[in-house]
Amino acid sequence: MRRLLAGIAVGAVLVAASACGSSDGGGASDKNSSSGGTTEVKLGVIPIVDVAPVYLGQKKGFYKKHGLTLSMTAAQGGAAIVPGVVSGQFQFGFSNVTSLMIAQSNDVPVKAIANGVASTGVAGADFGAITVKKGSAIKSAKDLEGKKVAVNTLKNINETAVRESVRKAGGDPSEVKFVELAFDQMPAALDSGRIDAAMVVEPALATVKSQGATEIASSLVDVAPNLTVAMYFTSNQYAQQHPDVVKKFQEATAESLAYADAHPDEVRGIVTTYTTIPAAVLAKVTLPKWPAEPNRASIEALEKLGEQDGLFKSTPDLDKLLP
Amino acid sequence: MKPTSPRGGGSSGRAVNAALGAAGLAAFLALGEAVPRLGLVKEQFFPPTSRIARALGGEITDSAFWADLGDTLTGWALGLVIAVGAGVVAGVVVSVVPYLREATASTIEFLRPIPSVALIPLAVLLYGTELRSVLLLVVYASFWQVLVQVMYGVRDVDPVAEETARSYGLGTWARIRHVLWPTALPYVMTGVRLAAAVALILTVTAELVIGAPGLGARIAVAQTSQAVPELYALIVVTGLLGLLINVGARSVERYALAWHQSVRGEVTV
Numbered sequence: 001m002r003r004l005l006a007g008i009a010v011g012a013v014l015v016a017a018s019a020c021g022s023s024d025g026g027g028a029s030d031k032n033s034s035s036g037g038t039t040e041v042k043l044g045v046i047p048i049v050d051v052a053p054v055y056l057g058q059k060k061g062f063y064k065k066h067g068l069t070l071s072m073t074a075a076q077g078g079a080a081i082v083p084g085v086v087s088g089q090f091q092f093g094f095s096n097v098t099s100l101m102i103a104q105s106n107d108v109p110v111k112a113i114a115n116g117v118a119s120t121g122v123a124g125a126d127f128g129a130i131t132v133k134k135g136s137a138i139k140s141a142k143d144l145e146g147k148k149v150a151v152n153t154l155k156n157i158n159e160t161a162v163r164e165s166v167r168k169a170g171g172d173p174s175e176v177k178f179v180e181l182a183f184d185q186m187p188a189a190l191d192s193g194r195i196d197a198a199m200v201v202e203p204a205l206a207t208v209k210s211q212g213a214t215e216i217a218s219s220l221v222d223v224a225p226n227l228t229v230a231m232y233f234t235s236n237q238y239a240q241q242h243p244d245v246v247k248k249f250q251e252a253t254a255e256s257l258a259y260a261d262a263h264p265d266e267v268r269g270i271v272t273t274y275t276t277i278p279a280a281v282l283a284k285v286t287l288p289k290w291p292a293e294p295n296r297a298s299i300e301a302l303e304k305l306g307e308q309d310g311l312f313k314s315t316p317d318l319d320k321l322l323p
Numbered sequence: 324m325k326p327t328s329p330r331g332g333g334s335s336g337r338a339v340n341a342a343l344g345a346a347g348l349a350a351f352l353a354l355g356e357a358v359p360r361l362g363l364v365k366e367q368f369f370p371p372t373s374r375i376a377r378a379l380g381g382e383i384t385d386s387a388f389w390a391d392l393g394d395t396l397t398g399w400a401l402g403l404v405i406a407v408g409a410g411v412v413a414g415v416v417v418s419v420v421p422y423l424r425e426a427t428a429s430t431i432e433f434l435r436p437i438p439s440v441a442l443i444p445l446a447v448l449l450y451g452t453e454l455r456s457v458l459l460l461v462v463y464a465s466f467w468q469v470l471v472q473v474m475y476g477v478r479d480v481d482p483v484a485e486e487t488a489r490s491y492g493l494g495t496w497a498r499i500r501h502v503l504w505p506t507a508l509p510y511v512m513t514g515v516r517l518a519a520a521v522a523l524i525l526t527v528t529a530e531l532v533i534g535a536p537g538l539g540a541r542i543a544v545a546q547t548s549q550a551v552p553e554l555y556a557l558i559v560v561t562g563l564l565g566l567l568i569n570v571g572a573r574s575v576e577r578y579a580l581a582w583h584q585s586v587r588g589e590v591t592v
Contacts, residue, residue: 044452047544075452075534076543083444089451184546188368203549211367276550 039245040069043232044081044090047074047275049127049202050117050230051094052267053290055274057256066252068245074274082108086235091242092249096230097299098157098306101316109236113246113323114253115294116230119220120286126218127288128201130162133190134212138197141217142171147196150181150189157229158199160305161219168222187211203277206284223305224298231294250323254292261290294322370552378552379559388541392560395537398454398526399568402461406518410466411511414473415499424474435471439464439525443532457529457537464525465518472514476507509580516572523568527561538564 045051051072057063058070073090075081081093082103094116095103103110120126130149132138138147144166151158163173181189186198187207199219200208209215220227232253239246260267264287271277277285296318303316355372358364370378382388417423439460446456480503488498530539538561545554580586 046547048547073452073534074540074544076532076540080447080452080534083448084451087448087451089453182546184549187549188365191365191368203547207367207549274544275548276545276553277548278550281549 038064038067038069039248040071041091041245041249042071042073042089044073044075044084044093046076046081046094049267049271049275049277049285050288052271053256053260054232054253056260056263056266056270057252059270060256060259062255062259063249063252066248068248068252072274082110085233085238086110088235088238091238091245092232092234094230094232096157097228097302098160098311100231100233100321101303101306101318102156102311104316104321105312105314110233110321111236111239111323112231112233112294112321113239114232114250115228115257115291116232117228118289118291118295118298119218119227119229120289121221121226123218123221124215125286126221127205127286128158128161128199128218128220129205129215130165130197130199130217130219131190131205131208131213131215132197133193134214136196136214138216141165141169141219141222143216144197145171145175146177148177148179148194150179150186150195150198150200152181152183152199152201154178154180155309155311157302158201158219160302160309160311161223162199163309164305165217165219165222169217202285202288203275203281205286206281210281210284224295224301226289226291226295227298227302228291228294229288257290258292296322368551370555374552375555375559378550378556382553382556382560391536391538391541394454394535395526395530395539395564398457398461398530398535398537399522401454402458402526403465403515403519403522405458406462406465406522407469407515409462410469410514410518411473413466414470415477415503415507417470418474418477419495419499419503431467431470435467440528440532443529446529447533452533452535454535456533457526457535460529461522461525465522468518468521469511469514472510472517473507476510477503479510480506509583509585512576512579516569516576519568519572520565523561523565 043054045054054063054070055072058072063070073084075084081090081095082099084090085093086108092113095110096116097112100110100112119128130141130144138144141162144162149162151162153159159178162176162178166173166176179195181195181198183200183204186195186200186204189195190198190200190208190213191211197216198208220229232249234246267287268282268285271282272279299318299322303318306312307315352372355375357371359366359369359371366374417427442460442463443456446459450456450459484502484506485498488502493501526537527539527542529535530537530541531543532539534540534543538557542554542557542561545551545557577586
């Protein structure tokens with residue numbers, strides 16, 4: 001018995017050593033494996049509706065046509081994607097534009113290369129909105145002064161957007177009490193009255209609406225018409241070393257975005273392959289817009305507002321950041 | 324006089340225990356069904372047991388679920404094996420080499436309370452969303468459980484036995500093997516049992532927060548997808564895993580320590 005256990009202990013150490021050994025070797029080699037003329041690239045995404053075009057493009061063969069095989073890795077938010085891209089775990093990633101500007105102003109070497117997702121541009125029918133509980137006394141964004149408003153991340157795109165909505169409605173955004181809460185927790189928090197309003201996006205927005213909540217402002221539309229909300233990006237290093245791969249990714253993504261934008265039913269179909277959004281909710285989800293190109297004017301507007309709210313250490317250089 | 328357990332030994336006692344366990348579980352499940360049905364919490368945010376059970380049924384017919392379960396178990400098992408191996412070796416070396424324990428004690432006490440979860444940014448920076456990120460957190464958390472138990476175990480060695488072994492001329496290795504190891508083994512087993520539970524918690528946490536493939540990532544996807552019953556079904560699965568791991572660790576412990584007073588003395592465990 002004791003001999004057996006000693007054996008197990010020794011075996012465990014050997015396995016541990018070999019596991020460490022193999023993983024040390026694995027890191028460098030799998031960065032750019034190409035087979036049969038196609039380049040395999042890793043794309044870090046968040047498993048939400050916004051990234052449906054790349055899944056659809058992969059399925060439709062748009063990336064293959066341009067000599068790329070995408071492997072999507074679902075990460076929990078930009079906090080895991082940006083370091084992943086900068087350190088070379090992923091070649092490309094998906095991030096909202098404000099985060100990219102914050103990264104650049106902090107000297108993180110990122111470069112946006114392709115459009116990601118845009119607001120619908122239609123007030124009252126966007127994929128994100130400030131919502132209040134059914135029967136709330138809050139009727140407009142101005143009434144949010146002194147109220148508790150939930151955003152998914154403080155000091156980021158949604159807080160900027162809510163502030164702009166309050167400003168546009170004639171209120172003082174510095175009077176609003178912002179609290180940080182994940183989108184998926186907003187419906188319950190709003191329903192129980194722990195927050196007065198929530199800046200919520202799909203699919204949580206569909207849940208909130210099904211509870212009878214009211215939209216009081218389409219904040220992303222308030223920032224700029226047809227706001228570019230998120231983009232695909234890479235590291236400066238990768239962009240310099242592999243301009244050909246970046247170009248292929250840009251072309252294939254533009255094609256995928258255009259296709260997704262024109263085929264909403266296929267989008268709803270592909271979303272079920274990488275999320276578990278219930279069919280009843282998915283049917284009610286307001287899809288975003290997927291223009292093939294980013295809207296520079298809207299990003300400039302977002303930059304100005306971000307600067308006004310003190311998000312950036314230094315002014316982001318959009319000429320360097322954008323494609 | 325032989326001590327008798329209040330519930331008695333033998334098969335009748337075991338049956339009573341099993342019946343009590345089943346009754347407790349049934350009451351718990353019934354409560355989970357009743358609370359949302361009575362409107363104490365909203366069904367939408369906390370589905371009743373039957374709805375969770377249906378979602379669980381949907382999960383187990385999905386091959387992606389089994390792939391994720393496999394990923395979680397891989398992360399757990401690898402992390403545990405590495406932590407136990409490293410913990411045992413480090414614990415014995417630190418305890419046996421003169422002055423090493425004194426020299427490392429403050430460092431260990433400094434590192435040990437650092438929550439593994441606090442290392443998530445480091446893990447993401449080093450390894451992205453790969454298995455290695457999960458392993459970093461799992462090994463860090465469970466290593467200390469084993470190390471500390473091994474060190475307690477080694478300290479518990481009977482000085483008389485140690486001196487006897489020395490006077491019989493046993494070498495260092497033989498003394499580790501025949502005196503130290505049998506004394507430390509019950510402690511090691513406790514450490515392994517604690518580490519097994521901690522490793523599961525950290526595996527799921529890492530997947531949940533970082534997004535490395537596995538049950539945790541699946542929970543996160545269900546969360547962002549507003550799929551509340553599926554979310555709870557997956558949480559039930561992690562609970563069941565924890566239960567199985569605990570039962571497994573206890574039987575390994577009983578098997579490994581069959582010769583030991585603590586196991587021999589008991590009629591039922």
